Amino acid sequence: xxxxxxxxxxxxxxxxxxxxxxxxxxxxxxxxxxxxxxxxxxxxxxxxxxxxxxxxxxxxxxxxxxxxxxxxxxxxxxxxxxxxxxxxxxxxxxxxxxxxxxxxxxxxxxxxxx
Amino acid sequence: xxxxxxxxxxxxxxxxxxxxxxxxxxxxxxxxxxxxxxxxxxxxxxxxxxxxxxxxxxxxxxxxxxxxxxxxxxxxxxxxxxxxxxxxxxxxxxxxxxxxxxxxxxxxxxx
Numbered sequence: 001x002x003x004x005x006x007x008x009x010x011x012x013x014x015x016x017x018x019x020x021x022x023x024x025x026x027x028x029x030x031x032x033x034x035x036x037x038x039x040x041x042x043x044x045x046x047x048x049x050x051x052x053x054x055x056x057x058x059x060x061x062x063x064x065x066x067x068x069x070x071x072x073x074x075x076x077x078x079x080x081x082x083x084x085x086x087x088x089x090x091x092x093x094x095x096x097x098x099x100x101x102x103x104x105x106x107x108x109x110x111x112x113x114x
Numbered sequence: 115x116x117x118x119x120x121x122x123x124x125x126x127x128x129x130x131x132x133x134x135x136x137x138x139x140x141x142x143x144x145x146x147x148x149x150x151x152x153x154x155x156x157x158x159x160x161x162x163x164x165x166x167x168x169x170x171x172x173x174x175x176x177x178x179x180x181x182x183x184x185x186x187x188x189x190x191x192x193x194x195x196x197x198x199x200x201x202x203x204x205x206x207x208x209x210x211x212x213x214x215x216x217x218x219x220x221x222x223x224x225x
Contacts, residue, residue, distance in 0.1 A: 004157070033213070035215075042120070042217040042218050043213075043215040045212050045214065048211045048212060055211060056211050056212055091157050091158075093157070100210035101146060101160075101210060102160055103160065105159065106157050107156055107157050108157055
């Protein structure tokens with residue numbers, strides 16, 4: 001079956017512009033996670049969804065970052081007024097509720113802010 | 115504050131050798147410790163994981179050793195192969211709602 005997909009795969013934007021990153025989880029997966037991976041760094045937790053609700057938003061770095069999930073499926077991560085330090089790979093992962101030990105990651109969106 | 119510290123940053127091993135990657139954590143509430151393997155241009159993939167009620171878990175050539183008192187855990191790759199060349203991340207969680215990742219180890223297995 002299809003894995004986690006993310007779009008776009010690459011995004012180049014200018015400082016100050018808004019960007020939207022999309023994640024399509026594996027069908028039936030109710031848990032969804034967003035992470036940020038800066039060059040040469042580990043994964044930084046951003047937000048966790050269970051269904052459409054986000055019980056843990058503690059990792060969002062600033063109020064310029066927001067995320068939503070609709071229909072218990074697709075999720076969008078929005079970064080407003082992008083800054084150069086936002087440049088990173090944004091990874092999405094999903095898992096079954098009750099089996100969240102196993103996260104399945106998408107290939108990521110590589111964001112470059114000029 | 116980094117919740118999970120990983121070392122070394124990079125590792126070169128000869129084919130057939132043993133690769134060892136170490137992680138240390140601070141939060142004693144962590145109760146799940148996975149290792150992920152990531153190839154360039156791909157997302158991480160779960161490799162093996164352990165709970166703190168056991169000291170060792172083995173799956174094929176991959177073994178996790180866990181030392182609860184020292185708050186350390188390590189990944190051992192036996193008979194390392196060039197195909198194992200990748201970046202490896204350790205992680206820790208106590209709720210499965212949030213995972214803390216180490217900074218990664220880039221492994222290069224030379225033929």
